[in-house]
Amino acid sequence: MPTSTLKIGCHLSIADGYLAAAKTAVSIGANTFQVFSRNPRGGSARAVDAGDIAQFLRYAGEHGLLPVLAHAPYTLNAASSTEATREFAESCMSGDLKTLRLLCGAANYTFHPGSHTGTGMEEGIGHLVGLLNRILVQPSEELGVRSEEREINWVSGIQNLEREKKDSTRSVPSAVPYSSLLTPHSTLPNHEPRILLETMSGKGSEIGADFSQLRQIIDGVTHNEDLGVCMDTCHVFAAGYDIAGDLDDVLEQFDREVGLSRLKAVHLNDSMMPFGSRKDRHAKIGEGLIGADALVRFVNHPALRHLPFYLETPNELDGYAAEIAFFRDNFSA
Numbered sequence: 014m015p016t017s018t019l020k021i022g023c024h025l026s027i028a029d030g031y032l033a034a035a036k037t038a039v040s041i042g043a044n045t046f047q048v049f050s051r052n053p054r055g056g057s058a059r060a061v062d063a064g065d066i067a068q069f070l071r072y073a074g075e076h077g078l079l080p081v082l083a084h085a086p087y088t089l090n091a092a093s094s095t096e097a098t099r100e101f102a103e104s105c106m107s108g109d110l111k112t113l114r115l116l117c118g119a120a121n122y123t124f125h126p127g128s129h130t131g132t133g134m135e136e137g138i139g140h141l142v143g144l145l146n147r148i149l150v151q152p153s154e155e156l157g158v159r160s161e162e163r164e165i166n167w168v169s170g171i172q173n174l175e176r177e178k179k180d181s182t183r184s185v186p187s188a189v190p191y192s193s194l195l196t197p198h199s200t201l202p203n204h205e206p207r208i209l210l211e212t213m214s215g216k217g218s219e220i221g222a223d224f225s226q227l228r229q230i231i232d233g234v235t236h237n238e239d240l241g242v243c244m245d246t247c248h249v250f251a252a253g254y255d256i257a258g259d260l261d262d263v264l265e266q267f268d269r270e271v272g273l274s275r276l277k278a279v280h281l282n283d284s285m286m287p288f289g290s291r292k293d294r295h296a297k298i299g300e301g302l303i304g305a306d307a308l309v310r311f312v313n314h315p316a317l318r319h320l321p322f323y324l325e326t327p328n329e330l331d332g333y334a335a336e337i338a339f340f341r342d343n344f345s346a
């Protein structure tokens with residue numbers, strides 16, 4: 014599919030709400046962005062302000078910022094050998110997913126598959142699959158309708174949200190309250206956030222550094238139709254996939270093992286650590302071992318160029334603005 018506009022943004026804070034983050038994104042030339050679904054150390058979720066979300070959705074729709082990406086806390090480990098750790102991951106993730114329904118399909122949700130902490134890949138993947146089977150209960154059937162059968166009605170959806178402003182500080186809706194508000198992003202099947210498994214570098218007993226492990230997870234999930242993948246360029250490089258030297262070969266492997274149609278987002282990072290090091294240290298674009306040229310080829314690749322790209326490089330806003338401008342300047346029409 015021909016794509017002439019690069020969808021690119023960076024990780025931003027939602028300390029001041031979604032609308033403020035969206036305005037920051039626009040101010041640095043981004044047309045999407047990533048946020049943490051809650052405190053990145055795994056703490057409590059902030060109360061959801063429905064008024065802020067309504068204003069955000071209106072603003073983001075007008076500025077073409079959707080979908081955005083929500084990142085689960087790094088510290089969650091749904092594959093842990095410790096039951097309490099798994100239960101904590103499950104309660105955080107299901108809470109996040111409920112909250113993200115307020116964004117009505119305008120958000121994807123990426124998370125780290127976790128680490129087996131010594132019990133072996135099979136058992137770790139088994140725990141993770143169990144969790145995904147409990148939270149992925151075929152939302153489209155549960156909610157009775159798919160978006161392509163539905164008319165996108167921003168105006169009435171936003172009006173509903175604004176009517177709800179009065180009880181705006183409740184944390185999580187008991188049902189999906191704003192079902193008429195749907196994202197204009199045509200690839201999202203319904204207003205559930207789409208869950209994405211992140212590709213990992215493979216440090217310690219980490220799951221998800223090998224594409225075949227992602228396949229195993231997907232195959233274990235009964236309702237896996239909407240289960241996607243977020244590829245992190247730094248992580249795959251550190252895991253031993255040579256995106257700098259032979260991107261076509263890596264994408265062929267990914268397509269064979271996972272399926273390119275499952276790839277829904279990219280974390281666009283350079284790597285401080287060498288190829289195959291299985292260490293996860295992000296570098297600024299062009300200051301790492303992948304290099305700016307290889308990352309430019311990555312965003313321009315015909316199989317990837319339509320995807321949303323999220324920078325997680327060690328930058329302040331001006332650094333992000335410069336990297337976004339760099340990729341826009343080097344995106345072929």
Ligand SMILES: [Zn+2]
Nearest residue numbers: 084124125211
């Ligand atoms: Zn991540």
Ligand SMILES: [Zn+2]
Nearest residue numbers: 247248293295
């Ligand atoms: Zn990383």
